[in-house]
Amino acid sequence: MMASVHARLAGWRNQAPFLWHLARQELIERHSGSLIGKAWTLIAPLINILVFVLVFSKIMGARLEGFGAEIDQYTYSIYLIVGILAWTAFAKSLSAITNLYGEQANLITKVRVSLKALPLSVLLAESVVYVISMIFFAAFLVLIDFPFSAWWLGVPLVFGLQLAFTYALGLLLAVLAVYLKDIKEAVAVLLPVWFWTTPIVYVSDILPPWVLSYMQLNPLFQFIDAYRDLIMYQRLPALGWLAALVLVTLGLAVAAFWLLKRTERDLRDCL
Template sequence: MLGMLRALWAYRGFILGSVKREFQSKYRNSLLGAAWTVLNPLAMIVVYTVIFARVMHARLPGVDSSFAYSIHLCAGVLPWGMFVEIVSRAQNAFIENANMIKKLSFPRLCLPVIVVVNALVNFVIVFGLFTAFLIITGNFPGVVFLAVIPLLILLTLFGIGLGITLGVLNVFFRDVGQFFGIVLNFWFWLTPIVYSVDILPKAIQSGMRFNPMAPLIESFQVVMMQASWPDWSQLWFVTVLGVGLCLAGFSLFRKHAGEMVDEL
């Protein structure tokens, strides 16, 4: 593990350069440029607010207006978007960079790191604007906002662990990426983002404990909506799962690194 970290640190220039090039190429020849990073999630939030606000805000505790429901949505949609970006891009990182892997000598784990840094940059831009909005409107949660940092670390850990595991499997079984794209669509609606767990039947509420993203998203919403510290005890499952997936992903990668080059 220490050897991997030293190798990644030695190639930090390569990682940062790749992040910069990818960010620039993403918005090259685009009139709005990086504004699309904000417009895409904003459009989703506006649509969900228009569709669900009147139905949901009366049934969500502490949500008594469309404005409050929009904050509830932002607190869930933005972290979810970062999670999806990390997992979706990490599962295709080795395939999309097949030519570079075959031609250049560099630590292959640089690729998932580049994915994470890119996702964090995009998230900081959007979430920073959301935070500014909360401050301007007088809805900033105060010191409990610091809870976002460990929640982000946990979200990243789980996302990259799952992404690397799927990324290695996807090299050998290309259906993995296609199938997981479908899973993500169902996973979104099975996670309390546009609704609250409290409005669900008791049987379904108890089943939510098997969804690792449910308590994580709820924690973001508790911080933003209730200005309260999250219940850290509810996050043990996603923590254990995130660490387990990271270990499994690194183990799979080290074991099959040579075979992956042949498959690519």
């Protein structure tokens, strides 16, 4: 059994350069034809953060109290940016992975690429964008004198779990989407609904207790709550919910791997 695991890990390591090439290609193609090309990968996150701060802190004056007079004017922007960055990484990755096998049908039929490993190229690309965005976000926090703490070290761990969850759910949907074409449309329709049932632009405290108890079952609710705990409130996130997310992720991964193993040969023929 251990030999089998080592063989699989070696196989994935061998495909790492190819997956990185696909991720790099994805980032380049997003802005192909534009005058400054790859530079948009850096510029777009910076502009987004500046717009959020300008609109919500300076124009609308939205704020959350309790962080000090100088920082309170920016707190709603911080609250929003933390949620938006995490959501964008999730939503873009999930949508891209769901459609991946159909869009990469040419590649899959010509190259013996691992169908399990292929979604990692999407996650790599989105991780690059997320890291760049977080660097700009951290620079903004430095400029406004927002306090940093060791709790920031937990952010990569939560993001790693979010990537694993996205991978497992995305892989399951990607396999189903080959046979059920409505999956692609359903994901496109449900993602905006999922967005608004996650406290990204509003504070969960405004919700009635019975609504909140149901919304807490939303995985993205817990991921974004964990980021805000670590970055804004500088405290330990709810470990019980994070442990539950680990179990949900493992369950989705088992289901996705089982389904892919059962259908892989037919799936390649259907593309």
